[in-house]
Each structure stands twice: as structure tokens, then as C-alpha cells.
Amino acid sequence: RLLLTAVTQINHGGPQAVIDDEQAVVVANLNLDAGKKAMNMSDFFAAHSFFDHGISYLRLRREHWNEHYDLSLELFNLAAKCALLNAEHESVQALIDQIMHNAKCFEDKSQAISNTITLLTWSGNVLGAIELVKSTLSSLGEGLPTKITSSVIKQNLDNTKAQLASLSDDTLLSYPAMVNPSKILALELFTTHFQILPLVHQTAVMPLIPLKIIQISLAYGMSPRAPIGFAQYGNFLALVRDEFEEGYRYVKFALSLMKKIPSRAYAGSVMFHANYTKVHVEPMQSVIECYLDAYLASMKSGNPYAIGCSYVYNTFCFWSGKELKAVVSSMKETLMESKYQKNLLVRALMLPTFRMALRLMGQSGAPQQDHDINTSDEARNEDDITGKHVLHLRAVFFVRLSQALIFRELDEARDAAKEYFSIGEVGCKFAVTTIPSFFMKLYSGLVSFWIGREINDKKKESMKWLARGVACKDEIEKLAASASKWNFQNKVYLLQAEEQFCRMNFEEAEKLYDAAILTSKAHKFLNEEALANELAGHFYLETGRRDRSVHYFSQAFEKYNEWGAAAKANMLTKYLDGR
Known part of the structure; x- marks a missing residue:
């Protein structure tokens, strides 16, 4: 802290206080050191101030990019990184422009390119970000195939499996560090590419990305981003190929490799990806907290x-049934941070679920400012993003159909479900981008059975809805059979109960509703326990057994x-009156 205090005092004098160019360079270096120290303390506002001051001392010399190139490049890159984290986007762009104009080689432009990709993504221009990633990878000689087929994926998967088969975890953990700057940049771009592709439904190439990361790592050594590739590879094996044991192994290996690598710069990203298989295999409620750990590590x-x-x-937290007051409070913080x-x-991704949570609590009519809901300009931005990104659009319709199910709004449920199913499967099975797919399968399946049952006078349409419900149930x-009974068995019972209700197998439905309620309670899915009780109540009410329905409605x-x-x-x- 003495360094920070001393440099701050020097900066009070400003560039005009230095006596010559040599002293200006010394002070610029002191600001660089102070800024790095502030970054290590996660104080990115102070760090940006130091870097900005350092640049101001360098600018006393018009030729500073020629005379002090390395110092200039480092100061500008670090200033841009801090400005990005501090949401000073105009400052970021100005710094990037300087770097791109003065950098001597492609590798020296890498951080500026990375920051540009982030800016494009955050502003909603995901297609622009993807094009920049693709063109940069091509320049590095690491472009991905333009035509992705199952045979291309199989060939790369088989090659990767063959390479890994002869390597123990201990051998992989002892691999040397990657030092090739172009390969380090390629891995950075691949991991960024993976994160943003699902947003615009360009998912066909995604299985190749972790395979490429692993292949490059085996050839050139391990970088801090290599564990991300292994985590994504584990997710692919588990969630796409149904090889949960092997996938879970590589997810755990990714976390071990993360701890082995000296740099923890991307520990949050590793945990983020590794958690997705874990949340299927391990008790969901405990793994969810690991996403908070990933957030804190990233910050x-x-x-x-x-x-x-x-x-x-x-x-x-919301879809697994955590107490709503705590969820809404946390969502408000995320909305404020995103703003x-x-x-x-x-x-835009957070708002639909946030609004649903408020409605469940009875707060949807409260003053707008209490919820940090959009201003008119932000609402237009949300609509623009919804129109551009099919993944977000599908999530919006999913929230609507789920809300309509819970509030028993059949017409709204049918309209939203039609839109939801018309979009089809989007996103990526082995990457969490919006609402996890298994929650979507649960609620869209329940809605499908409900609609199919209510329109049974239109047999052909009814059968179509029932088929959708069965597909979701399957x-x-x-998942219950191959991943975790803890996380999925209660959901299976509830979907099976609704199916048997539709098929008029009432005795079997009774057993399944009770099983869904008991397992939801035992496995700590409070919201699903409430929903299972309510649906059982409607089952008894609609089959002419009001007296029995009251117990279930009371529990709900x-x-x-x-x-x-x-x-x-x-x-x-209204279902409890006259008890």
C-alpha cells in the first residue's frame, strides 16, 4: 500500500511536475506497478486511474510508441481491461484504437481484439463478435471447418479419445506450460467462441471447440484456459453422448488441472463450465452454490x-425452488450490475424470470423503480435483443408457458407453448446459456399434457400435445437413470402422473402423484413439491373427488x-373453502 500511496501523491503533481522525459518514463513505470498492485487487490477503479496517469506521462513524448513500445503496449492494454470492467466503454474503444494502430505484430493486438469481442457481445452484436473471432482464428491458422457434419465431429472425437487414452491424469497434470503466444490467443478465442455461439443458434460447431482446445494443449502445453476445454469435453461426453461416468471424470480433472496451473485468472470460467455436469450428477442444491464461487473467483x-x-x-436458484425473497434480492443485484x-x-436474459418471480410473490404491481425494471430505452434494447437472438426468444416463451401453468391460464399456456415448440431445439445440450434444458423439459412436458387433456375433443391435436409431453418425459x-435420481426422479414421477391422468389410468396416476410429492420433499425441491401437490389436487377435482382434492390443495x-x-x-x- 505504500507504493499506491506514494504514486498517488506523485500523480497529484501531474505530468507538468516532471523535469524531463527520463523522469516521465520512471513515473509511468511506477504507475504501471501501482496499477498491477491495485488489480491484484481487485480494485479496478484505482488500477485504471494509475494506468491512465501512466499514459499521461508517456504522452509527453509524441514518439512514445516508438521509443517505449513495451511500456506503452502494457499500459494501454491494462487500462483497456480495467475500463471494460468499469463499464467505461468509450474509453475502452479509444484505447483499443490506439493499440490496433500502433501494435507491431498480430500477437500484440490480441488483448485489444479480445476486448473488442467482449464489447460487441455485451452490446448485443453477437454476430459481429462471432465474425471477429472466426477471422482472427483463421489468421492464426486455427480456423474451424465451414461445414460441420457428424462424421467430422466423430473423427475429431475419436482422435482426441485415442490421444487421451494413453495418458493418465498424473501425466496430464505434469504437462509443461504453453508458451506459444499464437496458440495461447487461439485458446482464448475458442473459449470465447464457445460462450457466445448458442446465443445465435450457431451450435453445430460447438462440439469441435473443446476437442481443438485439448488437441492444441497436448501439442503445445497447458495454458490457464486448457482446463476450460477439459470441462467442456466432460460436459459433451456426459450430456450429449450419455457417458456420464467418463464425462464426470474429465470435469473433475479440469478442476484439478485448474489448481495445478499457477495462474488463477480463469478459475471462475473453469468452475462455471465444470459445474454443469456436476449439477446433473451431484445433489443440485449444493452444486448451485458453486456458481456463486465461480462468480466470486471471476470478480x-x-x-x-x-x-x-x-x-x-x-x-x-429460482427454478430449483430456493426461497423467493432471497432469489429476487440476488436477481436485483445482477440486474443492477448488468445495467x-x-x-x-x-x-435481457434475466428479466423474464425476474418478472415471474415478482408475480409469484405478488409484487408485479409494485412501483417500477423498486424492481429496477427497464426504462423505455432499455425496454427497446430488450425487445431488440429478443428479436435478434432465438435462444432468448425461446426462453421468453418458456417462462410464459411455465407461468401460465402455475397460474392455470390455459389459453396463455397454449399460445406460449405453440411458439416455444415452433422454435424447436436451440442452444447446446452441454452448455448452460439460458434456462437449463431439464427445467424446460419438465415444464413444457407438464403444459403439453395439460393442453392435450383439455382439448381431447380434437383428437388429432390432442395426440400431438400428448406426444410432446411423452417426449419431454422420456x-x-x-437423466434419472444415467445421471442422478436425486435431481430427476421426482420430475419423472410428476410427468408420469400427468401422462397416466391423460390416459385415464387413474389408479396408477394416484400412486405417481404421491411418489412425486414424497420425492420432491425428500430431495428438497420445494417449488416442485408445491406444484406436485397442486396438480394432484386438480387431478382429484377433475375426476369428481373434491373431498380428496382438498388435502392436496391445502398442502400446495x-x-x-x-x-x-x-x-x-x-x-x-377457492379450492379450500368449505373445508
Whole structure:
């Protein structure tokens, strides 16, 4: 801290206080050291101030890019990184322009290119970011195939598996560090590419990315981003190929490799990707907290994608049934952070679920400023992003159909479900980008059975909806069998109960509703316990057994209130009158 104090005092005098060019360079170097120290303390505002002052001393010489190139490049790059984290986007762009104009080689432009990609993504110009990634990878000789087929993926997968088969975990952990700057940049671009491709439904190439990261790492050594590739590879094996044991092994290996590599700059990103298989295999409620750990690690290291960890953490907390008051409070913080960072994409992704949470609590009519809901300009930005990105659009319709299911709004459920299913499968099965697919399968399956049952006078259309419900149920059954009964068995029982209700196998449905309720309770999915009780109540009511329905509606009322969904709970009182 003595360094920071001393340099701050020097900076009070400003560039005009130095006596000659040599002294100006000395002070610029002192500001560089002070800025790095502030970054290590995660104080990016102070760091940016030091770097900015350092640049001001260098600018006393018009030829500083020629005479003090390395110092100039480092100061400008670090200033741009801090400005990005501090949401000073105009300053970032000005610094990037200087770097791109004065950098002597392609590698020296790499950080500026990376910051440009982040700026484009946050502003919602994902296609522009993707094109920049692709052109840069091609310049590095690491371009991906333009035509992706199953045979191309299989060939790369087989090659990667063959390479890894002869290498133990200990051997991989002892690999030398990567030193080739172009390969280090390529891995950075591949990991960024992976994160943004699902947003515009360009997912065909995604399986190749972790395979390329691993192949480059085996050839050139391990970089701090190599564990991300192994985590993504584990997710691919587990969630696409249904090889959960092998996939889980590589996810755990990725975390071990992360700890072995000296730099922790990307520890948050490694944890973010590794958590996705873990959240399928291990008890969900405990793994969700690992996303918060990933967020904190990313914030500490200055990872600009930290807010993505926060978004996923909030999403899992809501859909897995964490107490709503705490979820909404956390969502508000994420919305404020995304607004501050001008991250329009994360903000647009978070808002639909946030609004649903408010409605469940009975706060959707509260003053706008209390919720940090959009201003008119921000609302236009949200609409623009929704129109551009099919992944976000599908998530919007999913939230609407889920909300309509819980609030028993059949027409709205049918309209939203039609739009949801018309978009089809988008995103990537082995990467969490919006709402996790298994939650989507659960609620869209329940809605499909409900609609199919309600329109049974239109047999052909009814059968189509029932088939959708069965397809969703089958997907969850696979997860319960191969990944975790803890996380998925209660969901299987509830979908099976609704299916048997549709097929008029009432005795079997009764057993399955009770099983869904008991396993939801035992496995600590409070919201699903409430929903299972409510759907059982509707089952008994609609089959002419009102007296039996009251017990289930009463339990649902209690559990919705326990969750914090007071507005939803109050809707059930009409079924409890006359107890």
C-alpha cells in the first residue's frame, strides 16, 4: 500500500511536475506497478486511474510508441481491461484504437481484439463478435471447418479419445506450460467462441471447440484456459453422448488441472463450465452454490464474464425452488450490475424470470423503480435483443408457458407453448446459456399434457400435445437413470402422473402423484413439491373427488407460501373453502 500511496501523491503533481522525459518514463513505470498492485487487490477503479496517469506521462513524448513500445503496449492494454470492467466503454474503444494502430505484430493486438469481442457481445452484436473471432482464428491458422457434419465431429472425437487414452491424469497434470503466444490467443478465442455461439443458434460447431482446445494443449502445453476445454469435453461426453461416468471424470480433472496451473485468472470460467455436469450428477442444491464461487473467483481476477456466473446462479436458484425473497434480492443485484456494465444481453436474459418471480410473490404491481425494471430505452434494447437472438426468444416463451401453468391460464399456456415448440431445439445440450434444458423439459412436458387433456375433443391435436409431453418425459427419465435420481426422479414421477391422468389410468396416476410429492420433499425441491401437490389436487377435482382434492390443495397452499409465492398460494383458497 505504500507504493499506491506514494504514486498517488506523485500523480497529484501531474505530468507538468516532471523535469524531463527520463523522469516521465520512471513515473509511468511506477504507475504501471501501482496499477498491477491495485488489480491484484481487485480494485479496478484505482488500477485504471494509475494506468491512465501512466499514459499521461508517456504522452509527453509524441514518439512514445516508438521509443517505449513495451511500456506503452502494457499500459494501454491494462487500462483497456480495467475500463471494460468499469463499464467505461468509450474509453475502452479509444484505447483499443490506439493499440490496433500502433501494435507491431498480430500477437500484440490480441488483448485489444479480445476486448473488442467482449464489447460487441455485451452490446448485443453477437454476430459481429462471432465474425471477429472466426477471422482472427483463421489468421492464426486455427480456423474451424465451414461445414460441420457428424462424421467430422466423430473423427475429431475419436482422435482426441485415442490421444487421451494413453495418458493418465498424473501425466496430464505434469504437462509443461504453453508458451506459444499464437496458440495461447487461439485458446482464448475458442473459449470465447464457445460462450457466445448458442446465443445465435450457431451450435453445430460447438462440439469441435473443446476437442481443438485439448488437441492444441497436448501439442503445445497447458495454458490457464486448457482446463476450460477439459470441462467442456466432460460436459459433451456426459450430456450429449450419455457417458456420464467418463464425462464426470474429465470435469473433475479440469478442476484439478485448474489448481495445478499457477495462474488463477480463469478459475471462475473453469468452475462455471465444470459445474454443469456436476449439477446433473451431484445433489443440485449444493452444486448451485458453486456458481456463486465461480462468480466470486471471476470478480477477483477481473474476468469480464463474471456476470454470466451470477445470471446462471440466479436462474438455478429460482427454478430449483430456493426461497423467493432471497432469489429476487440476488436477481436485483445482477440486474443492477448488468445495467452498470451495459451488458444488455445478460439483462435481457434475466428479466423474464425476474418478472415471474415478482408475480409469484405478488409484487408485479409494485412501483417500477423498486424492481429496477427497464426504462423505455432499455425496454427497446430488450425487445431488440429478443428479436435478434432465438435462444432468448425461446426462453421468453418458456417462462410464459411455465407461468401460465402455475397460474392455470390455459389459453396463455397454449399460445406460449405453440411458439416455444415452433422454435424447436436451440442452444447446446452441454452448455448452460439460458434456462437449463431439464427445467424446460419438465415444464413444457407438464403444459403439453395439460393442453392435450383439455382439448381431447380434437383428437388429432390432442395426440400431438400428448406426444410432446411423452417426449419431454422420456428425456427426464434418461437423466434419472444415467445421471442422478436425486435431481430427476421426482420430475419423472410428476410427468408420469400427468401422462397416466391423460390416459385415464387413474389408479396408477394416484400412486405417481404421491411418489412425486414424497420425492420432491425428500430431495428438497420445494417449488416442485408445491406444484406436485397442486396438480394432484386438480387431478382429484377433475375426476369428481373434491373431498380428496382438498388435502392436496391445502398442502400446495402451505408449500407455495413456504417458497414465498404468496400470490400463487392465495389463488388456491377457492379450492379450500368449505373445508
